[in-house]
Amino acid sequence: MDLKEKLLSSFLVFENQLEDDAYMNDVRNDAIKAFEEKGFPSKKEEAWKYTSLNSILKEDYSIFPKQENAIEFSDVKKYFIHDIDSFKIVFIDGKYSSHLSQTTHDGMDICLMSAAMSKPKYRLHIENYFNKVATKDSLPSLNTAFSSEGAYIHIPKNKMVAKPIQILHFSTGNESAVMLQPRNLIVVDENSHVQIIERHQSLTDNAVLTNSVTEIFANKRAIVDYYKIQNDNLNASLIDNTFINQKRESVASVHTFSFGGKLVRNNLNFYQNGERIDSTLKGITIIGEKQHVDHNTLVHHIEPNCESHQDYKGIFGENSTGVFNGKIIVNKEAQKTNAFQANNNILVSDKATINTKPQLEIFADDVKCSHGCTIGQLDESAMFYMRSRGIPEKEAKALLMYAFSNNVMSSVKIPEIKQRITKIIANKLGVNMGFDL
Amino acid sequence: MSNKYTEDDLREELKTKEYEYGFYTDIESDTFPVGLNEDIVKAISLKKGEPQWMTDWRLEAFKSWKEMIEPEWANVSYVKPDFQAISYYSAPNSKPKYDSLDEVDPELLATFAKLGISLDEQKKLSGVAMDVVVDSVSVATTFKRTLGEKGIIFCSISEAIKEHPELVKKYIGSVVPQKDNFYAALNSAVFSDGSFCYIPKGVRCPMELSTYFRINQAGTGQFERTLVIADEGSYVSYLEGCTAPSRDENQLHAAVVELIALDNAEIKYSTVQNWYPGNAEGKGGVYNFVTKRGICEKNAKISWTQVETGSAITWKYPSCILKGDNSVGEFYSIAVTNNYQQADTGTKMIHLGKNTKSTIISKGISAGKSQNSYRGLVKISPNADNARNFSQCDSLLMGNDCGAHTFPYIEAKNKTAKIEHEATTSKIGEDQIFYCNQRGINTEKAIALIVNGFSKDVLNKLPMEFAVEAKKLLEISLEGSVG
Numbered sequence: 001m002d003l004k005e006k007l008l009s010s011f012l013v014f015e016n017q018l019e020d021d022a023y024m025n026d027v028r029n030d031a032i033k034a035f036e037e038k039g040f041p042s043k044k045e046e047a048w049k050y051t052s053l054n055s056i057l058k059e060d061y062s063i064f065p066k067q068e069n070a071i072e073f074s075d076v077k078k079y080f081i082h083d084i085d086s087f088k089i090v091f092i093d094g095k096y097s098s099h100l101s102q103t104t105h106d107g108m109d110i111c112l113m114s115a116a117m118s119k120p121k122y123r124l125h126i127e128n129y130f131n132k133v134a135t136k137d138s139l140p141s142l143n144t145a146f147s148s149e150g151a152y153i154h155i156p157k158n159k160m161v162a163k164p165i166q167i168l169h170f171s172t173g174n175e176s177a178v179m180l181q182p183r184n185l186i187v188v189d190e191n192s193h194v195q196i197i198e199r200h201q202s203l204t205d206n207a208v209l210t211n212s213v214t215e216i217f218a219n220k221r222a223i224v225d226y227y228k229i230q231n232d233n234l235n236a237s238l239i240d241n242t243f244i245n246q247k248r249e250s251v252a253s254v255h256t257f258s259f260g261g262k263l264v265r266n267n268l269n270f271y272q273n274g275e276r277i278d279s280t281l282k283g284i285t286i287i288g289e290k291q292h293v294d295h296n297t298l299v300h301h302i303e304p305n306c307e308s309h310q311d312y313k314g315i316f317g318e319n320s321t322g323v324f325n326g327k328i329i330v331n332k333e334a335q336k337t338n339a340f341q342a343n344n345n346i347l348v349s350d351k352a353t354i355n356t357k358p359q360l361e362i363f364a365d366d367v368k369c370s371h372g373c374t375i376g377q378l379d380e381s382a383m384f385y386m387r388s389r390g391i392p393e394k395e396a397k398a399l400l401m402y403a404f405s406n407n408v409m410s411s412v413k414i415p416e417i418k419q420r421i422t423k424i425i426a427n428k429l430g431v432n433m434g435f436d437l
Numbered sequence: 438m439s440n441k442y443t444e445d446d447l448r449e450e451l452k453t454k455e456y457e458y459g460f461y462t463d464i465e466s467d468t469f470p471v472g473l474n475e476d477i478v479k480a481i482s483l484k485k486g487e488p489q490w491m492t493d494w495r496l497e498a499f500k501s502w503k504e505m506i507e508p509e510w511a512n513v514s515y516v517k518p519d520f521q522a523i524s525y526y527s528a529p530n531s532k533p534k535y536d537s538l539d540e541v542d543p544e545l546l547a548t549f550a551k552l553g554i555s556l557d558e559q560k561k562l563s564g565v566a567m568d569v570v571v572d573s574v575s576v577a578t579t580f581k582r583t584l585g586e587k588g589i590i591f592c593s594i595s596e597a598i599k600e601h602p603e604l605v606k607k608y609i610g611s612v613v614p615q616k617d618n619f620y621a622a623l624n625s626a627v628f629s630d631g632s633f634c635y636i637p638k639g640v641r642c643p644m645e646l647s648t649y650f651r652i653n654q655a656g657t658g659q660f661e662r663t664l665v666i667a668d669e670g671s672y673v674s675y676l677e678g679c680t681a682p683s684r685d686e687n688q689l690h691a692a693v694v695e696l697i698a699l700d701n702a703e704i705k706y707s708t709v710q711n712w713y714p715g716n717a718e719g720k721g722g723v724y725n726f727v728t729k730r731g732i733c734e735k736n737a738k739i740s741w742t743q744v745e746t747g748s749a750i751t752w753k754y755p756s757c758i759l760k761g762d763n764s765v766g767e768f769y770s771i772a773v774t775n776n777y778q779q780a781d782t783g784t785k786m787i788h789l790g791k792n793t794k795s796t797i798i799s800k801g802i803s804a805g806k807s808q809n810s811y812r813g814l815v816k817i818s819p820n821a822d823n824a825r826n827f828s829q830c831d832s833l834l835m836g837n838d839c840g841a842h843t844f845p846y847i848e849a850k851n852k853t854a855k856i857e858h859e860a861t862t863s864k865i866g867e868d869q870i871f872y873c874n875q876r877g878i879n880t881e882k883a884i885a886l887i888v889n890g891f892s893k894d895v896l897n898k899l900p901m902e903f904a905v906e907a908k909k910l911l912e913i914s915l916e917g918s919v920g
Contacts, residue, residue, distance in 0.1 A: 048509070050848075108635045334835060347852040350819065356857070360843040365834035365864040375817075375856035 003057050003179075005168055006038055008032070011145055018148075024117065027131055031144035033398025038138035050323040050355040051294045056237045056263050059207045061179035063146075065093040073100055076170060079201050084416050086197075087165040089151045093172055094180045096149060110165055113150040113183055125154065130319040133215050133245040133271065140241045142408060143213040145184035147208075155192040155222075164414060169212075171236070183416075184214040188222040195225040195414060198239055202367070207234040212285045215243050218250035219351075220274075225253055225279065227417055230335040231260035232423055241267045248274030253411060256283040257421055258293045259428050269298040272334075274341075277306040282408045284421070285314040285322055286401070286428050294323035310341040313405040316352040324356040325431070331364040341371040346378065346404065378404075397431040471773060472521045476498060478626050485595045485629075488602060498615035498625030505619045511781040512810040512842055515750050517806055518689045525627045525660070581879060583643070589636040591646055594662050597633035604635055612695040612730045612758070620691040620752075621728040624660045631662035636702070647899050648678035661692040667702035667737075674705040674708030676903055688713075688723045690748075696739055698763065703738040704731065705810070707899055709907050712747035712915075719777025719806070724750025729753065735761035735790070744907040745772040745782060748912040754812065756785035759793035759821075766795040768896040772909075773914045774807030774839070774863045783813035783844075783875035788821040788854075797828040800892045803839035804915055810842040817854040824851060828859040833891055835884070835915070885912045 011032050041048040087110045090100035103111045134140045150165045178360045201209045218224045279389040286295045292378040299308040314322045328339045345354045380401045386396035412418045454745050454767045468498035478499045482492040617623040656768050698704045703718050715722025725748035731739040740753040757766030766786040786795035803809040832841035843860045867885050
């Protein structure tokens with residue numbers, strides 16, 4: 001039985017256990033129908049031209065992990081940004097772990113999707129926001145059909161959330177292969193400000209496939225700052241679908257740091273539904289072995305006077321493959337749009353591959369749009385300069401690579417994340433240095 | 438009756454019968470019945486007096502075409518042509534092969550004059566040898582002798598099939614195989630004529646070779662086949678200019694151009710395309726689905742330059758396969774779309790050899806309600822050490838109903854590759870127009886000036902005569918698009 005059939009038959013079981021009302025029931029049924037029709041995406045689809053899911057779909061994934069597994073904080077502490085105080089929403093094998101988490105209902109809701117879906121006081125919110133910006137493509141639909149758990153964050157008007165929120169997903173590997181489908185909903189109301197850090201981590205070498213959907217609504221003048229740290233082990237794959245709906249004068253940024261995982265696909269979609277919006281999409285990808293990281297971004301400029309900035313840096317070693325597919329659409333009405341996109345890549349191995357496709361679709365005339373894309377090597381004269389001053393080759397290379405990706409780091413607003421990323425980069429490049437020279 | 442009527446005779450009779458009373462008579466006429474089947478393919482081949490291997494080659498192409506479906510990935514929308522409603526062969530009414538221009542139908546000459554490409558003038562003033570293709574049959578070939586002295590072969594492809602079969606057989610389909618794509622397969626099956634050019638070893642072609650294509654008769658698709666071979670160390674500059682008179686119904690044009698640059702050779706291929714783009718409401722116009730590709734051997738260079746102003750739909754990607762080490766590919770393009778025109782054009786640079794270089798400069802200008810797309814591929818294969826690519830795609834938007842799109846595909850599999858790609862989209866600045874107005878240049882002229890400046894990088898690459906013509910063409914194409 002292939003994974004699609006398994007999912008479809010599991011849905012029938014899953015549906016019977018739920019105590020959904022008619023509304024949710026309809027949403028789920030429409031979604032599973034969409035998935036059934038489209039199936040898993042294949043390389044024949046333009047958006048999946050360079051990424052094949054075949055290698056990860058053949059595992060026999062367990063769709064409903066059996067039991068709750070407790071893990072000790074000391075074992076997983078290193079995966080948290082633990083040196084600062086933060087809200088934490090932690091899931092173990094898809095189930096909420098209350099003893100690792102720190103949530104709140106004090107003036108705002110930083111809690112669970114399952115609670116939001118079942119409690120009547122959240123009903124209106126769910127109907128207004130749930131599945132409203134996610135596309136009806138097959139993978140988001142699959143997630144919608146099975147969505148039951150994840151983070152639910154609602155920040156009401158005029159609120160500055162004092163500390164960052166960390167969303168962590170652990171998988172314990174109690175079963176040989178597991179498929180997780182977390183679903184997050186984040187609504188930030190007028191003038192509010194929130195910082196969120198998301199991470200997926202498996203604790204053993206068993207296969208994990210995560211198909212995650214995050215919907216973010218940034219209302220008028222809201223500021224959303226989102227960080228994705230992807231440094232999972234080599235048997236874990238992640239399909240991350242993030243949809244951001246921005247209203248007038250809001251500012252949203254998503255930083256994606258991809259260092260780990262077997263196959264990582266980031267579908268990151270920004271919709272600018274209002275004037276004077278600012279969107280930032282940045283990423284650093286440093287991978288090796290047989291890893292595959294695919295960044296698929298979309299910025300849809302719908303109204304005038306908006307800006308978007310994209311900057312993705314990639315360093316690809318060994319047999320790794322990097323894909324970047326960035327699309328900017330500027331509607332006819334979206335005059336005075338400024339949209340920028342840069343994608344710079346370094347190949348450090350002969351067996352590594354980079355496929356990049358920066359795409360512009362522009363229907364308005366008074367706009368400034370540009371994209372730049374490069375593939376190149378480390379500057380030999382810079383290498384020579386450092387070597388001649390006694391810096392070993394490995395360190396010199398690492399320094400140059402760090403400098404190469406530094407543009408992305410400069411817009412990270414939480415210093416502790418910067419430090420953490422720096423450490424991961426040093427680790428990844430096999431050097432022991434801090435870079436803060 | 439002394440001769441016995443045997444079964445063999447009967448078989449023979451039946452075999453030829455269909456032609457005798459069916460198609461054979463049709464071949465006599467200058468336009469074939471509409472539709473496409475194996476017999477039409479055979480008849481075209483027969484009509485042109487082709488050897489058996491060519492007929493087989495066509496039939497093979499036709500066989501694969503039947504199994505192919507029309508591509509839909511391009512960013513254009515149109516009513517698909519009905520391939521069974523097209524007549525696949527037509528020739529001018531007057532008998533071909535003239536000794537001098539005087540014998541050419543004066544009406545034809547008048548049309549040329551109207552289009553501003555007087556053959557006489559071209560011949561005398563610019564020293565350009567012309568192989569004029571009017572609806573598929575070459576009617577005049579000039580300067581043949583001068584070329585002949587150098588050993589250069591420049592003739593129609595049907596003549597080449599007859600007179601230089603060894604060259605044609607060796608190279609035709611070697612760059613664009615019959616099964617390459619839907620339109621290439623169609624062309625391979627039914628191509629009516631086209632140009633053939635061979636430059637021998639070490640020869641530098643003394644003049645710009647040029648062919649003017651026209652579509653003349655209503656309802657006839659034109660399927661040109663061009664084959665240019667530059668032997669080791671040779672050089673040729675080839676011009677292709679296209680104009681077509683107004684037509685109401687859509688006309689299909691599916692040409693194939695193959696360039697072969699052997700070791701140390703250089704081919705420069707320039708195109709000015711100005712087919713009927715349809716009227717201001719988007720009615721009519723030519724469908725231009727062209728496959729153009731060249732292959733570079735060691736140290737060879739192929740340079741494509743194109744100015745695309747015409748056609749309702751353009752679907753064209755002149756490509757370079759950089760097979761040999763140190764080979765160079767270039768692509769310079771201006772695509773102008775106005776009214777309801779749609780263009781999806783660009784290039785493919787496939788780096789296979791070491792130290793290969795490619796440059797892409799593409800300028801898109803959209804006005805009216807048109808859609809203009811750049812679609813390009815740069816591919817660096819694992820063995821292409823030190824490959825270098827530079828791409829630049831700029832779009833200029835005039836008015837708020839048009840669109841400019843960029844779809845660059847970049848695939849690198851070698852760590853020594855250096856690739857740069859940049860694209861910008863902008864409009865003509867109001868301050869620029871104001872500056873010109875202030876100095877007494879009216880807005881229309883100012884736009885022409887700015888557009889010419891915008892496309893200068895590409896216009897500079899055109900041979901002189903063409904550059905002048907192209908500049909004029911740009912102005913004409915954008916007439917009345919001042920918003």
